[in-house]
Amino acid sequence: MKKLIIDNKEYKSRLILGTGKYKDFKETEAAIKSSSCEMVTVAIRRMNIGQDTESENLLEFISPEKYTILPNTAGCYTARDAIRTCEIASELLGGKKLVKLEVLSQSKNLFPNVVETLKAAEILVNKDFKVMVYTTDDPIVAKELENIGCECVMPLGSAIGSGRGIINKFNISEIVENANVPIIVDAGVGTASDACIAMELGCDGVLMNTAIASAKNPILMASAMKDAVISGYNAFHAGRIEIKDKASPSSPISGLVTGE
Amino acid sequence: MKVLLNNKSTLLDDGLTIKRLLDQIDIKHKYFAVEVNEQIVPKSNHDSFHIKEGDKIEIVTAIGGG
Numbered sequence: 316m317k318k319l320i321i322d323n324k325e326y327k328s329r330l331i332l333g334t335g336k337y338k339d340f341k342e343t344e345a346a347i348k349s350s351s352c353e354m355v356t357v358a359i360r361r362m363n364i365g366q367d368t369e370s371e372n373l374l375e376f377i378s379p380e381k382y383t384i385l386p387n388t389a390g391c392y393t394a395r396d397a398i399r400t401c402e403i404a405s406e407l408l409g410g411k412k413l414v415k416l417e418v419l420s421q422s423k424n425l426f427p428n429v430v431e432t433l434k435a436a437e438i439l440v441n442k443d444f445k446v447m448v449y450t451t452d453d454p455i456v457a458k459e460l461e462n463i464g465c466e467c468v469m470p471l472g473s474a475i476g477s478g479r480g481i482i483n484k485f486n487i488s489e490i491v492e493n494a495n496v497p498i499i500v501d502a503g504v505g506t507a508s509d510a511c512i513a514m515e516l517g518c519d520g521v522l523m524n525t526a527i528a529s530a531k532n533p534i535l536m537a538s539a540m541k542d543a544v545i546s547g548y549n550a551f552h553a554g555r556i557e558i559k560d561k562a563s564p565s566s567p568i569s570g571l572v573t574g575e
Numbered sequence: 576m577k578v579l580l581n582n583k584s585t586l587l588d589d590g591l592t593i594k595r596l597l598d599q600i601d602i603k604h605k606y607f608a609v610e611v612n613e614q615i616v617p618k619s620n621h622d623s624f625h626i627k628e629g630d631k632i633e634i635v636t637a638i639g640g641g
Contacts, residue, residue, distance in 0.1 A: 337639060343639060359638075362635060373606075389640050402615055407606060
Protein backbone atom coordinates (compact mmCIF):
# COMPACT_ATOMS: atom_id res chain seq x y z
CA MET A 316 0.00 0.00 0.00
CA LYS A 317 1.33 3.38 -1.02
CA LYS A 318 2.13 5.99 1.61
CA LEU A 319 0.46 9.38 1.34
CA ILE A 320 3.25 11.92 0.99
CA ILE A 321 2.47 15.60 0.42
CA ASP A 322 5.24 18.18 0.27
CA ASN A 323 7.74 15.62 1.63
CA LYS A 324 5.62 14.84 4.69
CA GLU A 325 3.96 11.49 5.28
CA TYR A 326 0.32 11.52 6.41
CA LYS A 327 -1.26 8.65 8.28
CA SER A 328 -4.72 10.17 8.00
CA ARG A 329 -6.19 10.42 4.51
CA LEU A 330 -8.86 12.83 5.59
CA ILE A 331 -8.43 16.60 5.22
CA LEU A 332 -10.88 18.91 6.95
CA GLY A 333 -12.11 22.36 6.08
CA THR A 334 -12.61 24.74 9.00
CA GLY A 335 -15.58 26.76 7.72
CA LYS A 336 -19.21 26.79 8.90
CA TYR A 337 -18.57 25.57 12.46
CA LYS A 338 -20.45 27.10 15.40
CA ASP A 339 -17.23 28.31 17.02
CA PHE A 340 -13.51 27.55 17.27
CA LYS A 341 -14.09 25.02 20.06
CA GLU A 342 -16.40 22.97 17.87
CA THR A 343 -13.91 23.20 14.98
CA GLU A 344 -11.16 21.94 17.25
CA ALA A 345 -13.30 19.09 18.62
CA ALA A 346 -14.33 17.94 15.12
CA ILE A 347 -10.73 17.99 13.94
CA LYS A 348 -9.64 15.91 16.93
CA SER A 349 -12.51 13.47 16.41
CA SER A 350 -11.54 13.02 12.74
CA SER A 351 -7.84 12.35 13.55
CA CYS A 352 -6.93 14.43 10.49
CA GLU A 353 -3.49 15.99 10.20
CA MET A 354 -4.19 18.68 7.59
CA VAL A 355 -6.83 21.43 7.67
CA THR A 356 -7.77 24.13 5.19
CA VAL A 357 -8.23 27.80 6.06
CA ALA A 358 -9.42 30.82 4.11
CA ILE A 359 -7.50 34.09 3.76
CA ARG A 360 -9.53 37.22 4.44
CA ARG A 361 -9.23 40.88 5.41
CA MET A 362 -9.05 41.39 9.12
CA ASN A 363 -11.99 43.24 10.65
CA ILE A 364 -9.94 45.97 12.27
CA GLY A 365 -11.26 46.68 15.74
CA GLN A 366 -13.06 43.33 15.90
CA ASP A 367 -10.82 40.43 14.77
CA THR A 368 -7.82 42.27 16.17
CA GLU A 369 -9.09 41.89 19.71
CA SER A 370 -10.55 38.41 19.48
CA GLU A 371 -8.97 34.99 19.22
CA ASN A 372 -7.70 33.63 15.95
CA LEU A 373 -8.54 30.21 14.46
CA LEU A 374 -4.84 29.30 14.37
CA GLU A 375 -4.59 29.63 18.13
CA PHE A 376 -7.01 26.69 18.35
CA ILE A 377 -5.66 24.75 15.36
CA SER A 378 -1.95 25.15 15.90
CA PRO A 379 0.31 25.21 12.81
CA GLU A 380 2.85 23.34 14.95
CA LYS A 381 0.43 20.43 15.29
CA TYR A 382 -1.50 20.49 12.00
CA THR A 383 -0.51 21.18 8.42
CA ILE A 384 -2.35 24.38 7.55
CA LEU A 385 -3.54 24.43 3.96
CA PRO A 386 -4.55 27.98 2.99
CA ASN A 387 -7.06 28.08 0.16
CA THR A 388 -7.88 30.60 -2.55
CA ALA A 389 -11.63 30.15 -2.17
CA GLY A 390 -13.54 33.15 -3.45
CA CYS A 391 -10.99 33.91 -6.20
CA TYR A 392 -12.31 34.03 -9.75
CA THR A 393 -9.06 34.85 -11.60
CA ALA A 394 -5.55 33.39 -11.67
CA ARG A 395 -4.20 36.79 -10.62
CA ASP A 396 -6.33 36.96 -7.46
CA ALA A 397 -5.52 33.36 -6.57
CA ILE A 398 -1.77 33.93 -6.92
CA ARG A 399 -1.96 37.09 -4.81
CA THR A 400 -3.86 35.18 -2.12
CA CYS A 401 -1.23 32.41 -2.11
CA GLU A 402 1.58 34.97 -1.69
CA ILE A 403 -0.27 36.55 1.26
CA ALA A 404 -0.93 33.11 2.78
CA SER A 405 2.74 32.24 2.57
CA GLU A 406 3.74 35.45 4.36
CA LEU A 407 1.05 34.84 6.99
CA LEU A 408 2.25 31.28 7.65
CA GLY A 409 5.93 32.14 7.99
CA GLY A 410 6.99 31.28 4.44
CA LYS A 411 5.15 27.97 4.03
CA LYS A 412 4.50 27.18 0.37
CA LEU A 413 1.75 24.54 0.51
CA VAL A 414 -1.52 25.94 -0.86
CA LYS A 415 -4.92 24.80 -2.04
CA LEU A 416 -5.54 26.43 -5.41
CA GLU A 417 -9.21 27.00 -6.13
CA VAL A 418 -10.26 29.34 -8.93
CA LEU A 419 -14.02 29.50 -9.30
CA SER A 420 -16.21 30.36 -12.25
CA GLN A 421 -19.82 30.91 -11.20
CA SER A 422 -21.13 31.53 -7.69
CA LYS A 423 -24.25 29.45 -8.29
CA ASN A 424 -22.34 26.19 -8.83
CA LEU A 425 -18.82 27.04 -7.62
CA PHE A 426 -17.35 24.94 -10.41
CA PRO A 427 -13.65 25.47 -11.00
CA ASN A 428 -12.63 27.82 -13.80
CA VAL A 429 -10.29 25.35 -15.43
CA VAL A 430 -8.63 27.88 -17.76
CA GLU A 431 -7.69 30.22 -14.90
CA THR A 432 -6.79 27.25 -12.68
CA LEU A 433 -4.27 25.96 -15.24
CA LYS A 434 -2.76 29.45 -15.63
CA ALA A 435 -2.47 29.96 -11.87
CA ALA A 436 -1.08 26.46 -11.28
CA GLU A 437 1.76 27.01 -13.76
CA ILE A 438 2.76 30.36 -12.26
CA LEU A 439 2.54 29.09 -8.68
CA VAL A 440 4.64 26.00 -9.45
CA ASN A 441 7.26 28.28 -11.03
CA LYS A 442 7.24 30.33 -7.84
CA ASP A 443 8.00 27.13 -5.86
CA PHE A 444 4.54 26.78 -4.35
CA LYS A 445 3.39 23.23 -3.59
CA VAL A 446 -0.01 23.26 -5.21
CA MET A 447 -2.94 21.06 -4.21
CA VAL A 448 -5.40 21.94 -6.91
CA TYR A 449 -9.20 21.80 -6.90
CA THR A 450 -10.49 20.91 -10.34
CA THR A 451 -13.33 19.29 -12.27
CA ASP A 452 -13.55 15.51 -12.62
CA ASP A 453 -12.15 15.76 -16.16
CA PRO A 454 -9.31 13.19 -16.50
CA ILE A 455 -7.52 15.22 -19.21
CA VAL A 456 -7.42 18.38 -17.10
CA ALA A 457 -6.32 16.35 -14.06
CA LYS A 458 -3.38 14.94 -15.99
CA GLU A 459 -2.49 18.37 -17.34
CA LEU A 460 -2.37 19.76 -13.78
CA GLU A 461 -0.11 16.87 -12.77
CA ASN A 462 2.16 17.57 -15.76
CA ILE A 463 2.38 21.24 -14.75
CA GLY A 464 3.85 20.04 -11.45
CA CYS A 465 0.99 20.19 -8.96
CA GLU A 466 1.62 18.32 -5.72
CA CYS A 467 -1.89 16.79 -5.60
CA VAL A 468 -4.86 16.90 -7.92
CA MET A 469 -8.22 17.30 -6.20
CA PRO A 470 -11.23 16.64 -8.43
CA LEU A 471 -14.69 17.44 -7.14
CA GLY A 472 -17.08 14.61 -6.33
CA SER A 473 -19.93 17.04 -6.95
CA ALA A 474 -20.59 20.75 -6.33
CA ILE A 475 -19.09 22.31 -3.17
CA GLY A 476 -21.47 21.97 -0.22
CA SER A 477 -24.05 20.05 -2.29
CA GLY A 478 -23.71 16.73 -0.43
CA ARG A 479 -24.42 14.86 -3.66
CA GLY A 480 -21.47 12.50 -3.31
CA ILE A 481 -19.39 11.15 -6.18
CA ILE A 482 -21.47 11.83 -9.26
CA ASN A 483 -19.06 10.44 -11.85
CA LYS A 484 -17.30 7.40 -10.43
CA PHE A 485 -15.98 6.46 -13.87
CA ASN A 486 -14.13 9.75 -14.23
CA ILE A 487 -12.66 9.56 -10.72
CA SER A 488 -11.41 6.00 -11.43
CA GLU A 489 -9.94 7.16 -14.71
CA ILE A 490 -8.13 10.06 -12.99
CA VAL A 491 -6.77 7.69 -10.31
CA GLU A 492 -5.55 5.14 -12.87
CA ASN A 493 -3.65 7.77 -14.86
CA ALA A 494 -2.15 9.61 -11.90
CA ASN A 495 1.38 9.71 -10.51
CA VAL A 496 0.50 12.25 -7.81
CA PRO A 497 -2.00 11.86 -4.96
CA ILE A 498 -5.64 12.23 -6.02
CA ILE A 499 -7.88 13.66 -3.33
CA VAL A 500 -11.63 14.04 -3.81
CA ASP A 501 -12.46 17.59 -2.80
CA ALA A 502 -16.08 18.67 -2.46
CA GLY A 503 -19.45 17.00 -2.70
CA VAL A 504 -19.25 14.53 0.17
CA GLY A 505 -22.60 14.33 2.00
CA THR A 506 -22.19 11.38 4.32
CA ALA A 507 -19.79 8.62 5.30
CA SER A 508 -20.59 6.32 2.36
CA ASP A 509 -19.52 9.06 -0.09
CA ALA A 510 -16.09 9.28 1.55
CA CYS A 511 -15.90 5.50 1.55
CA ILE A 512 -16.74 5.32 -2.17
CA ALA A 513 -14.05 7.88 -2.99
CA MET A 514 -11.48 5.70 -1.23
CA GLU A 515 -12.86 2.47 -2.77
CA LEU A 516 -12.23 4.05 -6.17
CA GLY A 517 -8.56 4.24 -5.22
CA CYS A 518 -8.29 7.89 -4.25
CA ASP A 519 -5.47 8.83 -1.91
CA GLY A 520 -7.63 10.97 0.34
CA VAL A 521 -10.79 13.01 0.78
CA LEU A 522 -11.19 16.69 1.66
CA MET A 523 -14.46 17.82 3.18
CA ASN A 524 -15.99 20.64 5.17
CA THR A 525 -19.77 21.03 5.00
CA ALA A 526 -20.56 17.31 5.46
CA ILE A 527 -19.04 17.51 8.94
CA ALA A 528 -19.53 21.15 9.95
CA SER A 529 -23.21 21.24 8.97
CA ALA A 530 -24.12 17.78 10.30
CA LYS A 531 -26.45 17.77 13.31
CA ASN A 532 -23.60 16.37 15.38
CA PRO A 533 -20.33 17.46 13.73
CA ILE A 534 -18.12 15.65 16.25
CA LEU A 535 -19.84 12.30 15.64
CA MET A 536 -19.84 12.85 11.87
CA ALA A 537 -16.11 13.62 11.98
CA SER A 538 -15.55 10.26 13.64
CA ALA A 539 -17.80 8.53 11.07
CA MET A 540 -15.79 10.11 8.24
CA LYS A 541 -12.54 8.95 9.79
CA ASP A 542 -13.81 5.34 9.83
CA ALA A 543 -15.31 5.61 6.34
CA VAL A 544 -12.01 6.77 4.83
CA ILE A 545 -10.10 3.94 6.51
CA SER A 546 -12.72 1.35 5.45
CA GLY A 547 -12.79 2.51 1.85
CA TYR A 548 -9.01 2.58 1.67
CA ASN A 549 -8.70 -0.94 3.08
CA ALA A 550 -11.46 -2.26 0.82
CA PHE A 551 -9.74 -0.85 -2.26
CA HIS A 552 -6.46 -2.51 -1.33
CA ALA A 553 -8.15 -5.77 -0.30
CA GLY A 554 -9.51 -5.98 -3.86
CA ARG A 555 -13.25 -6.19 -4.31
CA ILE A 556 -14.99 -9.17 -5.94
CA GLU A 557 -16.19 -9.10 -9.48
CA ILE A 558 -19.80 -7.98 -9.99
CA LYS A 559 -21.78 -10.88 -11.48
CA ASP A 560 -25.18 -11.17 -13.07
CA LYS A 561 -26.05 -14.44 -11.31
CA ALA A 562 -26.10 -15.53 -7.66
CA SER A 563 -23.30 -17.66 -6.24
CA PRO A 564 -24.00 -19.62 -3.00
CA SER A 565 -21.72 -18.97 -0.05
CA SER A 566 -22.40 -22.37 1.57
CA PRO A 567 -21.41 -25.70 -0.03
CA ILE A 568 -24.22 -27.19 -2.10
CA SER A 569 -23.23 -30.79 -1.21
CA GLY A 570 -23.61 -32.66 2.11
CA LEU A 571 -27.04 -31.27 2.97
CA VAL A 572 -28.76 -33.43 5.65
CA THR A 573 -31.91 -33.10 3.65
CA GLY A 574 -30.18 -34.20 0.45
CA GLU A 575 -29.31 -37.60 -1.00
CA MET B 576 -2.63 61.48 5.39
CA LYS B 577 -5.45 59.57 3.83
CA VAL B 578 -5.03 55.88 3.01
CA LEU B 579 -7.26 52.96 2.14
CA LEU B 580 -7.00 50.49 5.02
CA ASN B 581 -8.77 47.20 4.36
CA ASN B 582 -10.88 49.00 1.80
CA LYS B 583 -11.90 51.76 4.24
CA SER B 584 -10.79 55.35 3.85
CA THR B 585 -8.69 56.06 6.96
CA LEU B 586 -6.69 59.02 8.29
CA LEU B 587 -3.21 58.22 9.60
CA ASP B 588 -0.32 60.32 10.94
CA ASP B 589 2.13 61.37 8.21
CA GLY B 590 5.09 59.04 7.72
CA LEU B 591 3.69 56.30 9.95
CA THR B 592 5.52 52.97 9.64
CA ILE B 593 3.72 49.67 9.26
CA LYS B 594 5.07 48.67 12.67
CA ARG B 595 3.54 51.78 14.30
CA LEU B 596 0.25 51.23 12.50
CA LEU B 597 0.14 47.63 13.76
CA ASP B 598 0.89 48.86 17.29
CA GLN B 599 -2.05 51.26 17.04
CA ILE B 600 -4.40 48.54 15.76
CA ASP B 601 -3.16 46.28 18.56
CA ILE B 602 -3.65 42.83 17.05
CA LYS B 603 -3.68 40.23 19.81
CA HIS B 604 -2.27 37.32 17.79
CA LYS B 605 0.55 36.74 15.31
CA TYR B 606 -1.44 35.35 12.40
CA PHE B 607 -1.62 38.19 9.90
CA ALA B 608 0.10 39.51 6.79
CA VAL B 609 0.43 43.03 5.40
CA GLU B 610 0.22 44.18 1.81
CA VAL B 611 0.71 47.73 0.52
CA ASN B 612 -0.43 48.52 -3.01
CA GLU B 613 -0.70 44.79 -3.74
CA GLN B 614 2.90 44.13 -2.66
CA ILE B 615 3.59 42.08 0.46
CA VAL B 616 5.52 43.90 3.14
CA PRO B 617 7.45 41.12 4.92
CA LYS B 618 7.45 41.15 8.73
CA SER B 619 11.18 42.01 8.70
CA ASN B 620 10.37 45.29 6.88
CA HIS B 621 7.46 46.47 9.05
CA ASP B 622 9.72 48.76 11.05
CA SER B 623 11.36 50.47 8.08
CA PHE B 624 8.37 50.72 5.75
CA HIS B 625 6.84 54.23 5.78
CA ILE B 626 3.23 54.55 4.63
CA LYS B 627 2.50 57.24 2.03
CA GLU B 628 -0.59 59.28 1.20
CA GLY B 629 -3.00 57.25 -0.92
CA ASP B 630 -1.48 53.86 -0.09
CA LYS B 631 -3.77 50.88 -0.27
CA ILE B 632 -3.05 48.78 2.83
CA GLU B 633 -4.41 45.31 3.46
CA ILE B 634 -4.09 43.49 6.77
CA VAL B 635 -5.11 39.91 6.26
CA THR B 636 -5.61 36.85 8.46
CA ALA B 637 -6.62 33.18 8.29
CA ILE B 638 -10.23 32.29 9.06
CA GLY B 639 -12.37 29.17 8.83
CA GLY B 640 -12.84 27.91 5.29
CA GLY B 641 -12.95 24.79 3.14
